[in-house]
Amino acid sequence: MMSARKGKERIPDLLEQLQGEYEALNQEHSVSKAQRDEYQRKLEEQLQDMGAMTQNLKELATQHQYMKKTYEEEIVRLRREIEAAGGTAPPSRSFAPPPETMSLPSFQSTPGSRPGQAGLEVNGGMVGGGAGSMLPLAGTPSRDAGGVVSAMSSAPAVDSEGRALDDWNVVHNPTCSSTKMNISLRHTLSHDSVVCCVRFSTDGRYMSTGCNKMAVLYDAETGNRICMFSSDGASVVENAEDLSTLSRPGGGCVDSYVRSVCFSPDSKYLVAGAEDKTIKVWDIAQRRLRHSLVGHTKDIYSVDYSSDGRFIISGSGDKRAKLWDVVSGECVRTFGDEEGPKDGVTSVAMSPDGRYVAAGSLDRVVRLWEASTGALLEKYDGHTDSVYSVSFSPDGKFLASGSLDKTLKLWDLTQVGKAAPGTLAGREAGRDKCRHTFQGHKDFVLSVVFAPQGTWLISGSKDRSVQFWDPRKVLAAGNTRAPNEAEHPSGDHGPVLILQGHQNSVISVAHSPAGMLFATGSGDKRSRIWQYSFA
Numbered sequence: 137m138m139s140a141r142k143g144k145e146r147i148p149d150l151l152e153q154l155q156g157e158y159e160a161l162n163q164e165h166s167v168s169k170a171q172r173d174e175y176q177r178k179l180e181e182q183l184q185d186m187g188a189m190t191q192n193l194k195e196l197a198t199q200h201q202y203m204k205k206t207y208e209e210e211i212v213r214l215r216r217e218i219e220a221a222g223g224t225a226p227p228s229r230s231f232a233p234p235p236e237t238m239s240l241p242s243f244q245s246t247p248g249s250r251p252g253q254a255g256l257e258v259n260g261g262m263v264g265g266g267a268g269s270m271l272p273l274a275g276t277p278s279r280d281a282g283g284v285v286s287a288m289s290s291a292p293a294v295d296s297e298g299r300a301l302d303d304w305n306v307v308h309n310p311t312c313s314s315t316k317m318n319i320s321l322r323h324t325l326s327h328d329s330v331v332c333c334v335r336f337s338t339d340g341r342y343m344s345t346g347c348n349k350m351a352v353l354y355d356a357e358t359g360n361r362i363c364m365f366s367s368d369g370a371s372v373v374e375n376a377e378d379l380s381t382l383s384r385p386g387g388g389c390v391d392s393y394v395r396s397v398c399f400s401p402d403s404k405y406l407v408a409g410a411e412d413k414t415i416k417v418w419d420i421a422q423r424r425l426r427h428s429l430v431g432h433t434k435d436i437y438s439v440d441y442s443s444d445g446r447f448i449i450s451g452s453g454d455k456r457a458k459l460w461d462v463v464s465g466e467c468v469r470t471f472g473d474e475e476g477p478k479d480g481v482t483s484v485a486m487s488p489d490g491r492y493v494a495a496g497s498l499d500r501v502v503r504l505w506e507a508s509t510g511a512l513l514e515k516y517d518g519h520t521d522s523v524y525s526v527s528f529s530p531d532g533k534f535l536a537s538g539s540l541d542k543t544l545k546l547w548d549l550t551q552v553g554k555a556a557p558g559t560l561a562g563r564e565a566g567r568d569k570c571r572h573t574f575q576g577h578k579d580f581v582l583s584v585v586f587a588p589q590g591t592w593l594i595s596g597s598k599d600r601s602v603q604f605w606d607p608r609k610v611l612a613a614g615n616t617r618a619p620n621e622a623e624h625p626s627g628d629h630g631p632v633l634i635l636q637g638h639q640n641s642v643i644s645v646a647h648s649p650a651g652m653l654f655a656t657g658s659g660d661k662r663s664r665i666w667q668y669s670f671a
Contacts, residue, residue, distance in 0.1 A: 270437060270453070270482055270498065270524075304637035312606070312632045316671040319635055322653070323359030323665040327352070331657030333396050333644045337403040340650025342420070344406055345663045346394030351408035353420065356653065359665060365418045365425075367392040367410040372423040396438045400462075401445045409436030415450050415460070427465040431458055438484045447507075449493055451481035457495045459507065471495065471505045476515070483525045488532045492552070496523030502537045502545075504552065513553045518545055518570045525584045527593075534571070534607070536593055538581035544574040544595055546607060572610045576603055576631045583645045585654075592632075594654060596642030602656055603631035637664055 306319045329348035336343050336356060343356040350373070353362045364373040396409040405426065406418045415429040415436055434453030441448055447468070448460045455478065457471040471493055472481070479498035486493055486507065493505045502516040502523055521540035528535055535547040548569045579598035586593055586607075593605040640659035647654045657663045 270435075270480060270522075303639070304635065307634040307636070309630055309632055309634075311630070317604070317633055317668045318671055319633070320667050320669075321637070321664060322667050323354075325352075325354060325359060325361070325663040325665070327661045327663065330393070330659050330661060331643065331663045332393050334646045334655040334657040334663055335397045335399065336646055336648040336650075336653070336655065337399040338401050338649050339403045340648045340653070341403060342399065342406075343646075343648075343655055343663075343665060344397045344399070345657055346397045346408060346410075348391055348393050351394045351397050351406060351416075351418070353406065356648065356665065363423060365406065365408060365416065367394050367408065367412060367416070369414070369416050369425045369428050372418075395436060398439050398441050398448075400441050401443055405462075407439050407441065407448055409439040409450055411435040413452070415439055415448065417448070417462070417465075427462075429460050429465055429467070431467045432456070434480070437480065437482050440485050442486045442490045442507075443488055444490055447486070447490075449484045449486050451484035451495055453480035455480060455497075457481050457484050457493060457505075459493070469507075469510045471503075471510055471512075475512075476501065477503065479522075482523065485526050485528055485535075487528050487549075488530060492528075492532075492549070494526045494528065494535055496526045496537055496539075498522040500539070502526060502535065502547065504535070504549070514549075514569070516545075516547050516569065518573075519543070524580070524582050527585045529586050529607075530588055530590045536584045536586065536607075538584040538595055540580045542575070542577045542579060542581060542597075544581055544584055544593065544605065545570050546572045546574070546593075546610065572607075574605050574631075576605075576634075577601065580641075582641065582643050585645050585647050587647050587654075588649050592647075594645050594647060596645040596656060598641040600636060600638055600640060600642060600658075602635040602637060602642055602645060602654075604633040604635075606632050635666070637666070638662065 302321075304321060308316060325345065327345065327347045331345050331347050333346040334343065340356060342362070343354045345352045345354070349367050351365045351367070353364070354360065355362055366373060392410045392412045394408045394410045398407045399405065400407070404420060406420055408416045408418070410416070413430070413432050413434060413436065415427075415432075416425060417427040417429065418424070419426045429448070429450070432450065432452040432454050436450055436452050438451040439448060446462055448462060449457060450460065451457045455472055455476075458467050459469040459471070460466065461468050472495075477495065477497040477499050478501075481495050481497050483496040484493065485495075491507055492513070493507050495503050495505075497503070500517070500519045500522060502519075503512060504514040504516070505512055516535075516537070519537065519539040519541050523537050523539045525538040526535060527537075533548070533550055535549055537545050537547065539545070548571045551569065574593070574595075577595065577597040577599055578601075581595050581597050583596040584593065585595075591606075591608065593607050595603050595605070597603070637656060638658035638660050642656050642658050644657040645654060652668050653665060654668070655663060655665050
């Protein structure tokens with residue numbers, strides 16, 4: 137009886153327990169159903185997105201086929217017009233893009249590398265990596281078994297009369313109201329290697345280029361080659377036969393690219409900085425070496441002359457800039473210390489009044505020193521990748537920089553030294569002194585230069601283009617950077633003009649101080665002299 141009574145007393149408890157378990161299972165089922173419905177909804181959305189993407193791909197494929205057909209019909213029409221005019225049409229070519237046989241290589245990480253350190257694998261070996269190294273040279277030419285530099289395999293396109301066909305074009309920005317410019321090609325100067333640098337003499341008479349083993353001097357007006365100064369300082373080459381001896385084993389200096397050249401203000405001396413860690417100062421008229429400046433411990437990347445003709449400034453992969461006395465050939469001052477630059481100095485420039493030395497570095501920072509004391513005055517920190525080029529405006533009030541972050545920046549020098557560069561206020565001031573960021577290049581900005589009157593800022597890039605910018609409009613607008621730099625602030629609508637004039641990276645640009653000429657040097661083994669005028 138007792139056990140039966142206890143059993144009856146437990147029944148309500150068991151029923152309550154069963155009811156609780158049922159409700160828990162029911163709730164779990166509801167949650168599972170809701171999750172299943174959510175998964176089903178997401179799956180249907182993804183299927184719809186995939187359907188839309190498939191449709192878009194089909195439409196793009198249709199558009200591509202239509203464009204290809206249109207281009208082919210246009211080419212056939214043009215060929216017929218050329219043949220009807222008595223000319224010979226060039227052979228048909230594939231629409232595939234040309235191989236990047238000579239472009240500046242992309243970065244490859246090496247153990248312990250930092251931003252700005254580059255390693256390039258060439259024929260199974262690493263070149264250029266390590267601290268203080270710039271990007272390896274574009275398009276290092278191949279060599280035959282005898283070590284002789286191979287000529288370019290592609291011949292220039294010509295018409296039926298043997299005249300070269302245009303291989304360049306100019307695009308004007310329709311949103312810019314600036315006066316339209318006419319660009320004409322004056323001279324094409326072929327080289328046996330990559331053209332690393334170009335520079336005009338102060339009087340505009342000469343134009344010099346730097347390439348493998350040579351600084352080459354040209355008559356800027358005629359385009360005629362005057363002579364070639366060897367990078368080892370041992371010889372002046374007057375003809376091609378002499379040049380060929382430098383390519384034979386044991387017949388002259390080993391590979392040593394001249395990375396930078398500049399002229400004295402009186403145009404009597406040519407300065408060349410090369411990968412052999414020395415700076416050569418050549419007497420142009422006497423065809424002899426005046427000085428070989430020794431002191432850097434790594435490749436020379438940049439050289440510039442002071443406007444009074446007393447000093448030469450140099451920048452090197454050893455993270456230092458040096459000031460040299462032209463008369464004695466001695467180093468009188470070294471710029472940089474443990475606080476920076478933290479990596480190689482890629483570009484140096486002296487201000488027009490000789491007061492300041494500016495340097496761009498692989499560590500992404502632009503620095504400004506007082507030339508007479510070596511005191512660090514400003515650190516302009518704003519680029520997100522290595523700075524490859526700096527240039528003072530003709531009035532010395534602004535400094536332009538070009539970077540691997542694909543932009544140019546314009547820095548205000550009118551308030552130099554108002555805040556100590558090493559302090560937080562100095563760092564903030566450095567960023568605030570960026571008057572504008574120019575955006576338009578699709579790849580690394582490798583060279584920047586002002587036109588003599590400050591009318592234009594010209595840049596060369598790995599995207600193969602030369603772009604003209606109008607800094608006057610930006611400054612007249614009185615604005616600084618837009619909060620979102622992806623947007624064009626007032627006064628800036630991109631480059632005024634884009635020149636596509638090379639088949640490879642535009643490594644260097646220079647403007648003549650004496651006329652409306654500018655020069656370009658490229659990885660396509662050519663330098664070109666251009667002239668512009670206003671429509």
